[in-house]
Amino acid sequence: MSKQLAIIPERCSGCKTCELVCSISHFNVTNPKKAAVRVMVVYPHPIVRMPIICSQCRIPKCADGCPVNAITRKNGTVEIDKDTCISCLKCLESCPFGAIFIHDDVEYPFKCDLCGGDPECVKACPKNAILFIPEHVLGQAQRINNVLSYSHMKEIEYFEKGEKKQIRYAEIGKEDV
Amino acid sequence: MNKVKGGYFHKLLKVDLSSKTWEVEPLSDDFISKYIGGRGFGAKWVWDNLKAHNFKIDPLGEENLLVMAPGPFTGLYLPSSGKTSFISISPATGIYGDSSMGGVFGVEFRQTGFDALSLKGKAPELSFLFIDDGDVSIVPAPELAGKGSLETEGLIKQRIGDLTVHVAVIGPAGENRVAFACVNTDFGRNAGRTGVGAILGSKNLKAIVVRGSKDLPVYDLKKLNLETNKAITYLRNHKFFKFWQEQGLMCVIDYANNMGILPTHNFRDGSFARVNSINGFTMESKYKIGDAACFACPMACSNICLVKEGKYAGTVVEGPEYESCAMLGSNLGIDNFAAVLRANHLCDELGMDTITVGNLIGVLIEGYETGLISLKDIEGEPLTWGDDEKVMRVIEKIARREGVGDILAGGSRKVIETWPQLSPIISQVKGLEQSAYDCRAAISMALGYATSDIGAHHTRAWTIAKELEDGRDWSLEEKAKLVIFHQTIRPLFDMFGVCRLPWIELGLNENHYAAFFSAVTGLDYSLDELMARSRDIYDLTRLINVKLGISRKDDQPPLRWFKDPVQTGPLAGKVLKREEFNTILDIYYQLRNWDAEGKPNPEIEKNFN
Numbered sequence: 118m119s120k121q122l123a124i125i126p127e128r129c130s131g132c133k134t135c136e137l138v139c140s141i142s143h144f145n146v147t148n149p150k151k152a153a154v155r156v157m158v159v160y161p162h163p164i165v166r167m168p169i170i171c172s173q174c175r176i177p178k179c180a181d182g183c184p185v186n187a188i189t190r191k192n193g194t195v196e197i198d199k200d201t202c203i204s205c206l207k208c209l210e211s212c213p214f215g216a217i218f219i220h221d222d223v224e225y226p227f228k229c230d231l232c233g234g235d236p237e238c239v240k241a242c243p244k245n246a247i248l249f250i251p252e253h254v255l256g257q258a259q260r261i262n263n264v265l266s267y268s269h270m271k272e273i274e275y276f277e278k279g280e281k282k283q284i285r286y287a288e289i290g291k292e293d294v
Numbered sequence: 295m296n297k298v299k300g301g302y303f304h305k306l307l308k309v310d311l312s313s314k315t316w317e318v319e320p321l322s323d324d325f326i327s328k329y330i331g332g333r334g335f336g337a338k339w340v341w342d343n344l345k346a347h348n349f350k351i352d353p354l355g356e357e358n359l360l361v362m363a364p365g366p367f368t369g370l371y372l373p374s375s376g377k378t379s380f381i382s383i384s385p386a387t388g389i390y391g392d393s394s395m396g397g398v399f400g401v402e403f404r405q406t407g408f409d410a411l412s413l414k415g416k417a418p419e420l421s422f423l424f425i426d427d428g429d430v431s432i433v434p435a436p437e438l439a440g441k442g443s444l445e446t447e448g449l450i451k452q453r454i455g456d457l458t459v460h461v462a463v464i465g466p467a468g469e470n471r472v473a474f475a476c477v478n479t480d481f482g483r484n485a486g487r488t489g490v491g492a493i494l495g496s497k498n499l500k501a502i503v504v505r506g507s508k509d510l511p512v513y514d515l516k517k518l519n520l521e522t523n524k525a526i527t528y529l530r531n532h533k534f535f536k537f538w539q540e541q542g543l544m545c546v547i548d549y550a551n552n553m554g555i556l557p558t559h560n561f562r563d564g565s566f567a568r569v570n571s572i573n574g575f576t577m578e579s580k581y582k583i584g585d586a587a588c589f590a591c592p593m594a595c596s597n598i599c600l601v602k603e604g605k606y607a608g609t610v611v612e613g614p615e616y617e618s619c620a621m622l623g624s625n626l627g628i629d630n631f632a633a634v635l636r637a638n639h640l641c642d643e644l645g646m647d648t649i650t651v652g653n654l655i656g657v658l659i660e661g662y663e664t665g666l667i668s669l670k671d672i673e674g675e676p677l678t679w680g681d682d683e684k685v686m687r688v689i690e691k692i693a694r695r696e697g698v699g700d701i702l703a704g705g706s707r708k709v710i711e712t713w714p715q716l717s718p719i720i721s722q723v724k725g726l727e728q729s730a731y732d733c734r735a736a737i738s739m740a741l742g743y744a745t746s747d748i749g750a751h752h753t754r755a756w757t758i759a760k761e762l763e764d765g766r767d768w769s770l771e772e773k774a775k776l777v778i779f780h781q782t783i784r785p786l787f788d789m790f791g792v793c794r795l796p797w798i799e800l801g802l803n804e805n806h807y808a809a810f811f812s813a814v815t816g817l818d819y820s821l822d823e824l825m826a827r828s829r830d831i832y833d834l835t836r837l838i839n840v841k842l843g844i845s846r847k848d849d850q851p852p853l854r855w856f857k858d859p860v861q862t863g864p865l866a867g868k869v870l871k872r873e874e875f876n877t878i879l880d881i882y883y884q885l886r887n888w889d890a891e892g893k894p895n896p897e898i899e900k901n902f903n
Contacts, residue, residue, distance in 0.1 A: 130594035160451065
């Protein structure tokens, strides 16, 4: 089953642990500037924080922008082939998410490779703001919210072992379209 | 010979703002293994500079040295490694002063390839210092004069054209040399205490901007990862981990109120009747819109709050944390959390320490209420508890040094000089206003405040919870020992460049830090050896203070603790006893090997030459 990274910015605290573990696992150094994920913070009020990371697009814009066809999607990850890449950095600009990076010490641009299927950032995030989930689960929260906000929904409250609970239902025979 | 195999670049960046020159001084293995980093480095260089000036230094003069130093752990993969310290001679107290801040600034600074920065002199015009991966420039920026901290940080990012540079900045209060001006970074994190912002102001330096890309040196990364994963697993499984993320330091409001130690009405009382309107649950349910953490911190103790309606709508604050909320809330009788947020935001933007601001305005209100100062003294505008709009006006006046604000801007030393009659109601030690723990029933905490090397701040010792929870019938000697233990281990975190909260709040074992240290540096120090280094630094800061005139007479808790009993709450009626305090101070000096006047043995001076 194909899995995808999903980001929940409301949870992100901006601690950059994802950047740290990414640089350690890919370059064996402590250097957030060598991470394939970057936490961006809006300003002047640091209200929203969001890790930016490759979505492994099925139709990658970065590949479109690559003049030498070094970028391809294989087995669910978008890869840059170092033998073909000329490091012109066009992909940094053509990615709509800005999820490809470069560093002075590194010859070629680098991006998320999903750590071979077990992403370190997901495991290290103390806020569970980065998830690695089956692709078909994406959008499920919206789907269920859509059901619960159906306008004919009714709600009753009841008590179970002294605890207040709720049940939602829709009444049969009251449908009007 | 101690071979340092990692953790350092072995480089100090020395900048002379007067001549607009800079040089790089190599740091030897011997120096590093003795002083470790952070406040350890800073205390040594401040001491050297004092000696070079015959112990006569104007804190706001060109000759005063300001050191900015993260530590060997800053930026590494270990819990809460985002700390950096500012160290100098304080304009608030005239003695040794330091203050630390979190965020990402120290990490980014280390990535420029330096271990520390020292600043002296004065720039010919308002400027910012830009350290760009080893390139250093002093950039004139007169257009930033009078601009707020948060606004300036945004303007500098735009001017450089890179939103990811990190900026440490002062507000108008720092430019106006307010004695308790702070340094702000990441839109709302502050090195708040001892007036380090005023020192930057006196050097005409509006900001320090850093951008770095270097790998941080670690001796054994594999071993460090192993140790860190153990520590993080412990923290994430702690029963209060999630609660901590939800409320952060705001959970202390209810705790302090229940214990009877929440500063209320200028420390007259230890509990606040309307505490529910300013506690962590109110914050969480009505104002909190996100969590914020310093670099590599799983605990995320900071909250992002937004006021959504009412006269303060649109106010955004990273915070408030406990101290700010107590000092700007219950201590001023304010029960409107939106007003607390507004006051906190103003202090951030103007660049002032929330603890001191809350303290001094409380003194002003009580002084007026009890007739110690007149309506004329406060410019004809009556001040009462809970009057949030007037409080906002006074905060603005302090930062801009207008009217009564000009007196408060000098800190408690200036207030006492102007109105000596207020002296009994000001809670301060050595000129530094007290942070938010009432210690009339906790003599160890009173001792901690009285003997802290920077003045009445809990950064050096926070023994109050332990004493009130399980140490009521301890001997004075046990209490004095606990204070010294705190004064040794807590500064050690400032030397490493990490936050102490995983240790103090979630009980992360201190031996983890010795393991981190050997993995990072290759130096095989036990925790005891590291503690001995920290204890040496405490002797050094004491030596600095003694040379600047500090003695037993200054190691005294605020007068109020002896005179005015707590009015309500579980500790009602409690008051410190003078005799008992004198006894514990004697014991403390003996344990520290200082004489009856609090002077260290003159022999130890040789250690630091």
